[in-house]
Amino acid sequence: MxxxxxxxxxxxxxxxxxxxxxxxxxxxxxxxxxxxxxxxxxxxxxxxxxxxxxxxxxxxxxxxxxxxxxxxxxxxxxxxxxxxxxxxxxxxxxxxxxxxxxxxxxxxxxxxxxxxxxxxxxxxxxxxxxxxxxxxxxxxxxxxxxxxxxxxxxxxxxxxxxxWPGLKGMELTKKVTTKQIYNWNDEGLWSKEKGYNKNDEHKYHVVVLDFGCKKNILRNFSNLKTKLSVVPADTNFNKISELKPDGVFLSNGPGDPAATSKFANETIKKILESNIPIFGICLGHQLLAHALNCKTKKMHQGHRGANHPVKNLNNNLVEITSQNHGFEVDKDKIPKDVEVTHISLFDQSIEGIKSKKYKAFSVQYHPEASPGPHDSHYLFLEFIKEVEKNAKKN
Structure with a gap:
């Protein structure tokens, strides 16, 4: 045409x-x-x-x-x-x-x-x-x-x-990230009756590495009684450690993950080695993959929409998901100590991984939706379980 x-x-x-x-x-x-x-x-x-x-x-x-x-x-x-x-x-x-x-x-x-x-x-x-x-x-x-x-x-x-050089090789997270550390305002999820609720009870503390984080991700955590310290994308491990988190979240964001991993990789590897639980979404998923010695590559057209079917390989159930990504984890270059947990039913691409060595997992899609379905909200609960275990130890 x-x-x-x-x-x-x-x-x-x-x-x-x-x-x-x-x-x-x-x-x-x-x-x-x-x-x-x-x-x-x-x-x-x-x-x-x-x-x-x-x-x-x-x-x-x-x-x-x-x-x-x-x-x-x-x-x-x-x-x-x-x-x-x-x-x-x-x-x-x-x-x-x-x-x-x-x-x-x-x-x-x-x-x-x-x-x-x-x-x-x-x-x-x-x-x-x-x-x-x-x-x-x-x-x-x-x-x-x-x-x-x-x-x-x-x-x-x-x-x-x-x-214009294009997105391949382009680092964009430093443009969109917060410029200074801040605490999330405890705004929780929205309802028709009350609008956004407030959750000022804190049971856990999670540090959010902000690579371009969506607000609804923070609202989901806040709803689970979590105090959130949001830090710039290039924050080093020592600064994160000073905040004494029970868990670390790697957010979504723009650009080529291979470019961002050049400065984020060392920090994420040190978080892994410290045995702090990690959860990543979208770009955060790809950055965790790099830290676990996987590779990423640019997709032909990407996945963007609110009705993408994903298969959970642990229980064989299908989740309808919201997606927005133009890069993916290369399924041909997965180390033995990384488990693929979810795949796309559109093209069999990787949609989730889990470390066999560390307390870390991630998904390519958006369980917080906004917009989209809530089939995968359980992932926040799974992360909070690990966060709770770590909080009790400390």
Missing amino acids: FNKEKKADLNFLSSQPTGILVFENGLSIPAIGIGHEGHSVGEVCFNTSMTGYQEIITDPSYSDQIINFTFPHIGNVGTNFEDIESEKVWLKGVIFAKEITEPSNYRSFEKLNHWLKKNEVVGIAGVDTRAITNLIRNKGALKATIVNGDTNVTKKYLEECKS
Whole structure:
């Protein structure tokens, strides 16, 4: 369907183009500009979630990426003050099939388009997002320039995206991490009746290595009566040890895990050797894998959506999971002292590992959801069991 010599099918375009998407292969797609006026360069990925677009857009793991939403009705529930995973939006742009309509939801405080402008997010709409998804599926992840505004300098936009280095080899966690140590505010999980609850009873203490941590992960821990000390991504072992944690959590985050492991590997290895329990999610999973002498590699198109089936190899049950990653642990390079615990039923890629030597395990997907199902919430409980054992010893 796509040919770099031809323009894409513009069936969804209802008015004169005010935006454009220019891929590194020369393909350009006219569109309607939305959100912040300007342009930015990033890697285009697709997300198949039908709900939760505000949580997705505010996930720090999307830093330097342009999200192509396959679901056509984005913006129909507006935006609110509660469904955010980070105080700052780190992605480079959004692509919608339809122009944003008026919101209809009792929790909505602001139209999505206004919210995108306020957060300086460049967007386009009125394009065939499923055709773009098909392009990525066939060609792999592609660099592109997304434009809301001047569409007459396509050559300039093409050169910009060609010169951008891409995500492979890129370290991004130091950009999105907290700049100083802080204690989480004890905000717990949300309910319709009370909103976010508060849990000021602390039974355990967990240090969170923040590589771009989502708020809902912290809320899940807080709900389990856990005091959380959130520390910058490059915090060394001695500083972590001074905090006297009962467990250490390795968070999600953006970029190439091989690049981040260059400074994080030594710290994680020392935590392992100290026998402090470790739990990792997404990038944290990949960094734990590096510390356990596994390897990671870039995926053809990545996994991003809220309905990915994962098989738990310990009990043969299937969990429906929320995922967002463009790198994976290489299943052909697993040491003997590492056990694969979960696999994807889409492509058999590794979704979970466990150390046979240390008290450490991790998953590639997001058990905290936000958005997505809660099938894998038990992983937080499993970690807290190990944390509790360690706390009793100390």
